[in-house]
Amino acid sequence: MSRRLDTINAQPPSTLYMAATLFQKVWDAHTVRTLPSGQTQLFVGLHLVHEVTTPQAFDMMRQHGWKVAFPERTFATVDHIVPTSSQKRPFLDVMAEEMMSALERNCRDAGISLWTPESGNQGIVHVIGPELGLTQPAMTIACGDSHTSTHGALGAIAFGIGTSQVRDVLTSQCLALDPLKVRRVEVNGRLNRGVYAKDVILTIIRRLGVQGGVGFAYEYGGTTLDAMTIDERMTICNMSIEGGARIGYVNPDETTFEFLRGRRFAPAGDAFDRAVAWWRQMSTDAKASYDDRVAFDAAAIEPTVTWGINPGQSVAVSEPIEAAPDDEALAFMGFSNGSKVQGTRIDVAFIGSCTNGRLSDLEDAARIVRGNHVAPHVKALVVPGSQAVSRAAEARGLNEVFIEAGFEWRGAGCSMCLGMNPDKLEGRQISASSSNRNFKGRQGSPTGRTLLMSPAMVAAAAIAGEVVDVREMLEGVPA
Numbered sequence: 001m002s003r004r005l006d007t008i009n010a011q012p013p014s015t016l017y018m019a020a021t022l023f024q025k026v027w028d029a030h031t032v033r034t035l036p037s038g039q040t041q042l043f044v045g046l047h048l049v050h051e052v053t054t055p056q057a058f059d060m061m062r063q064h065g066w067k068v069a070f071p072e073r074t075f076a077t078v079d080h081i082v083p084t085s086s087q088k089r090p091f092l093d094v095m096a097e098e099m100m101s102a103l104e105r106n107c108r109d110a111g112i113s114l115w116t117p118e119s120g121n122q123g124i125v126h127v128i129g130p131e132l133g134l135t136q137p138a139m140t141i142a143c144g145d146s147h148t149s150t151h152g153a154l155g156a157i158a159f160g161i162g163t164s165q166v167r168d169v170l171t172s173q174c175l176a177l178d179p180l181k182v183r184r185v186e187v188n189g190r191l192n193r194g195v196y197a198k199d200v201i202l203t204i205i206r207r208l209g210v211q212g213g214v215g216f217a218y219e220y221g222g223t224t225l226d227a228m229t230i231d232e233r234m235t236i237c238n239m240s241i242e243g244g245a246r247i248g249y250v251n252p253d254e255t256t257f258e259f260l261r262g263r264r265f266a267p268a269g270d271a272f273d274r275a276v277a278w279w280r281q282m283s284t285d286a287k288a289s290y291d292d293r294v295a296f297d298a299a300a301i302e303p304t305v306t307w308g309i310n311p312g313q314s315v316a317v318s319e320p321i322e323a324a325p326d327d328e329a330l331a332f333m334g335f336s337n338g339s340k341v342q343g344t345r346i347d348v349a350f351i352g353s354c355t356n357g358r359l360s361d362l363e364d365a366a367r368i369v370r371g372n373h374v375a376p377h378v379k380a381l382v383v384p385g386s387q388a389v390s391r392a393a394e395a396r397g398l399n400e401v402f403i404e405a406g407f408e409w410r411g412a413g414c415s416m417c418l419g420m421n422p423d424k425l426e427g428r429q430i431s432a433s434s435s436n437r438n439f440k441g442r443q444g445s446p447t448g449r450t451l452l453m454s455p456a457m458v459a460a461a462a463i464a465g466e467v468v469d470v471r472e473m474l475e476g477v478p479a
């Protein structure tokens with residue numbers, strides 16, 4: 001099964017003839033018409049679906065006798081509810097088994113490709129899309145999950161949508177959307193050792209605010225982004241939504257093209273060269289103007305950790321917390337204004353999620369873990385973002401590094417990113433987590449506490465038993 005999924009219009013967008021951003025060009029190229037409401041009806045090139053937001057959408061369609069318009073542009077996986085300790089069917093959780101069965105039935109009836117744990121290609125929807133080459137530059141993508149912005153790392157315009165919109169896309173392959181403004185978020189310079197893409201995006205959200213991006217698409221660029229791998233760009237784009245932006249993207253470049261070359265659903269042979277020419281044409285023009293611009297100095301970014309209950313409440317690990325003394329987040333988390341997160345004893349260490357569950361994330365963490373042991377009071381999990389990530393990590397012996405150090409090596413899934421499967425915090429436990437949300441109750445316990453940080457910082461915390469500055473643990477470790 002392999003086919004090309006290009007969404008190239010027969011008519012080039014009018015924005016090709018003036019200086020425009022990638023967002024404007026892609027929007028223009030996929031516009032079907034302007035609706036009476038003033039919204040734009042946008043064609044969706046790729047629809048990614050999973051078990052959580054689809055059962056009701058398919059039920060609604062069945063009631064009306066509607067069919068899936070483009071099953072060949074629709075791909076499914078299972079991620080949120082899948083247990084990571086044993087993926088044997090039937091799942092022990094009856095509701096999880098029902099959701100899995102419903103997805104299997106709906107995909108079979110509609111002719112949609114589905115990757116189950118038996119397929120060898122299952123994983124978190126935002127990990128498998130790029131991995132399989134389904135995600136491509138200048139494409140419009142929709143998925144019933146907030147972190148669909150991840151796919152922007154390859155220059156796609158990717159929207160997280162709700163259940164009724166999932167129904168709309170299934171039946172019409174279109175979405176009704178309001179246009180967005182574009183903010184250029186530029187990061188320049190070299191990151192210091194021990195500072196990762198996660199620290200960059202946490203710093204961006206801290207400065208611009210969790211509502212700062214409302215109404216915007218974030219175009220990330222600058223020399224720091226230019227030097228990043230696609231994995232790192234995915235970490236950045238993934239959390240755009242946490243800064244309020246509807247989407248985030250990076251213009252496609254040689255790094256993007258090399259990432260896609262040879263992937264299963266990417267164009268092949270001459271078609272690949274033609275696609276690259278098109279992707280270049282769709283990138284933001286040098287003279288394009290933006291609705292807003294902000295800039296960050298990479299060298300000033302430190303390992304960053306959240307102290308509060310939204311991803312904007314973060315601090316450099318060496319700094320004290322600055323907050324209003326009556327901020328409810330301080331009381332919930334057990335911190336006080338002026339205290340430090342560094343030194344906080346943790347109960348759980350979680351390395352995984354669509355933000356930081358890729359091979360390079362596991363490699364960064366393994367570099368810290370190798371030859372060390374998890375603190376006795378810490379439960380530590382490594383959950384690869386996909387079965388392909390798991391295989392690649394195992395081929396490099398990373399599973400053995402983690403297991404020897406006392407981590408649990410799990411099957412692919414969302415796991416402890418959110419409490420929809422058996423991996424959950426208990427009571428007031430504190431988790432050092434490489435995921436993207438630290439909302440109250442996010443990791444399964446209403447009173448559980450989440451400290452977001454990079455996978456390397458999570459690994460360091462697991463070893464030390466408390467939040468530490470990963471830079472100290474990197475001393476003497478070969479780069």
Ligand code: SF4
Pocket residue numbers: 079080124125126145147353354355413414417418435436
């Ligand atoms: S890993 Fe977390 S954020 Fe990503 S898709 Fe799964 S639940 Fe959503």
